Amino acid sequence: MDKALELQAKEIDRRLEALNELRSEVTQDRSQFVKLGEHDMKMEQINDFMKQASVDLNTLKIHYSNRITISILVSGLSLIVAIIVLYLRFGLK
Helix, strand or coil: CHHHHHHHHHHHHHHHHHHHHHHHHHHHHHCCCCCHHHHHHHHHHHHHHHHHHHHHHHHHHHHHHHHHHHHHHHHHHHHHHHHHHHHHHHHCC
């Protein structure tokens, strides 16, 4: 009976030592990861930045598109004026 108690006590000590080692490994591993709250906050900042960048890009696209349209209209208008001037100068004779 004493021998069985002694073996059981040694086995419990061995298991407790293994659990303590596992606990220290888990504590070390935990320091390698980001906390969920920090991750969510950073992802929210990234999503806000992406949304703003998308809005800014769409605004630039609209301005660029309008700029091309305005330049085409101006060049078309100048072409019409040139044709009218040529017609009036040489066409009415």
